[in-house]
Amino acid sequence: MGGPDTLLAKLKRRIARTGAITLAHYMEACLSDVEFGYYATRDPFGAEGDFITAPEISQIFGELIGLWCVSVWRDMGCPSPLRLVELGPGRGALMADALRAAKLVPEFIQAAKIHLVETSPVLRGVQAKNLQACAIQPVWHDRLGDVPGGAAIVIANEFLDALPVRQFERREGAWFERCVGVSEAGDLAFCTASSPLETPDILPQGLRIGAKDGDIAEIRPGAEALVEDLARRAKHHPLAALVIDYGHGTSAPGETLQAVRAHEFSSPLATPGEADLTAHVDFAALGDTAAKNDLQVHGPIRQAKFLNALGLRERCARLMEKAPDKDKELIASGAKRLADAAQMGELFKVMALTSEGLTPPPFAECL
């Protein structure tokens, strides 16, 4: 009573007013609440922060993606302008490295307009600073729908995992939505909706067929909306979207919600707004939605396969050759972490969604 307001207190007031809220609403508040949301209030990256992502681990990641963009742009017939869009650019490292590599092709740099889709004001500030020296200056948007039309390449690294998920628990043959309420002791607690889901066909077939009581089905409405948005753009202009994230290639029951704080897993309900909340990406469901919307689906393939095919080892060797001795170990361990099966190489997958007639590298060789 009388202390500073917190997201926990705000959520409890909301639950007292409306009853238990869905897990998706809880996740959305934790990540994006304007006053207390995790991304809205901080820069969480790096050794000092909560987690580290591929572009922060090694510059090679963004460089290879920059060259991938040039190759796809050529395949599109070198359109100008090209909307080069990044969804959830974090600290802007991927885009900075991509643009530095793409400078090898000045016509690409002349054609590209940079669009960053970012909701966090704090991270927009960090991105502006880190991209200050780049040849092209970015424009920011709250959503992909606000990016002007035209030929587009869209990059989403660890973006989809941050979009809220809905979860449903199977009981006596019906699906009940998982929610967050307040226990008798006054703590946040998981519960389920009192009435079953009336439209079970919103769950992917792969989750419904053969489902047993006790199974959990997880879906991500924001990813579906994003794919529909991409498909709308692809109807009128060449489009290629590159999605990189941790997740599974086949839809399977089970819950994957996780909270990470200071590089450790924690309970998703323990510190709302103070931990990163994510869930794995269901690439099978993403691909199905894309195909239903007439997008071409390439992959998913393992991140190791994607990066190795684009020249991870060769680029690493070249960087090591030129680097002072003191930096060599860091360069080698960074590149290894991206592709090592026990680290990011297997769990992280890569999928490309394109308009008709495009087969981006290295998917053609991976068929």
Ligand SMILES: C[S@@+](CC[C@H](N)C(=O)[O-])C[C@H]1O[C@@H](n2cnc3c(N)ncnc32)[C@H](O)[C@@H]1O
């Ligand atoms: C895990 S970080 C990934 C950062 C970056 N792509 C990287 O690889 O370092 C998620 C990013 O998405 C942003 N974000 C989260 N939800 C968003 C939303 N609904 N719309 C736009 N950006 C969002 C966050 O602010 C952050 O920049």
